[in-house]
Amino acid sequence: MGSLFNLAQADVSINATRIIYPASKKEITFTVNNAGKKSSLIQAWLDEGNSKDTPDNTSAPFVLTPPISILQAEKGQNIRVRYTGEIALPTDKxxxxxxxxxxxPQNTDDPNQLRIGIRSRIKFFFRPEKLALSPENAPEKLSWKLISKNSKWYVLIHNGTPYYITxxxxHINTEKTKGSVDLSPQKSMISPNGDMEYEITAKSDEIKPGINFSVINDYGGSSSYTAKLAE
Structure with missing residues (x-):
């Protein structure tokens, strides 16, 4: 006997892992690709961080064009994003x-097929003009401090820059402790002027002396940095 339900598989994907919208631009575009053998109906929108928001109740001040479209099989389509200005966004971060x-999901006459809408969701950063620091130099300005609590070591990181840093x-190797941080997708990003505290997991692996870390850059790649503990 065959399985009752077909497994859901996403054919549609966004051609980036993050999108930067410079405030100086009237609009930007990103591309959605359909790797499947059939055309797909897609719907696009922005939200303010609540994954349960829908196109009908989001208050994000952006317009996406087209919001709904048919994406042909094995084709790509550009979607335009325009800042409406209806909500004033910070100019310093x-x-x-x-x-x-x-x-x-497409309609089907097969009663044993489960129809599931598959959603792709990525970060979208609205970046003001003339910030005092470049995004490439922002990770170097982070402040690092070791804290001992309940026989465990933690690292407290302060982000005094105007950028989100992911x-x-x-990896940390000092006289006090040696280990790494187990980063989860939900706790890997620190906001502008924000603080994050991470537990350091002891490691027996070889770790270079000092604080060595990497961040996700504007292009979705990884950039490496070193840091010193705050005095």
């Missing part, structure tokens, strides 16, 4: 939103 692209790896 980045603002974070999320782009959603929903692949709407960690990829954190």
């Amino acid at each position: 980045e603002s974070l939103f999320w782009i959603n692209v929903l692949e709407v 960690f990829n790896q954190i």
Whole structure:
């Protein structure tokens, strides 16, 4: 006997892992690709961080064009994003939103086939003009401090920059402790003027002396840095 339900598989994807919207631009575009053998109905919108928001109740001040479209098989399509200005966003730091692209399941006459809409969701940063620091130099300005609590070591990181910074790896080897941070997707990003505290997991592996870490850059790649503990 065959399985009752077919497994859901996403054919539609966004061609980036993050999108930067410079405030100086009237609009930007990103591309959605359909790797499947059939055309797909897609719906796109932005939200302010609540994954349960829908196109009908989001208040993100952006317009996506087209919001709904048919994406042909094995084709790509550009989607334009325009800042409406209806809500004034900070001019001294980045603002974070999320782009959603929903692949709407096609109708089927097979009663044993489960129809599931598959959504792609990536970070969207609105970046003001003339920030005092470049995004490439921002990770070097982070402040690092070791804290001991309940026989465990933690690292407290302060982000005094105007950028969101997303960690990829954190390794620490000092006289006090040696280990790494187990980063989860939900706790890997530190906001402008924000603080994050991470537990350091002891490691027996070889770790270079000092603080060595990497972050996700504007292009979705990884950039490596070193740091010193705050005095």
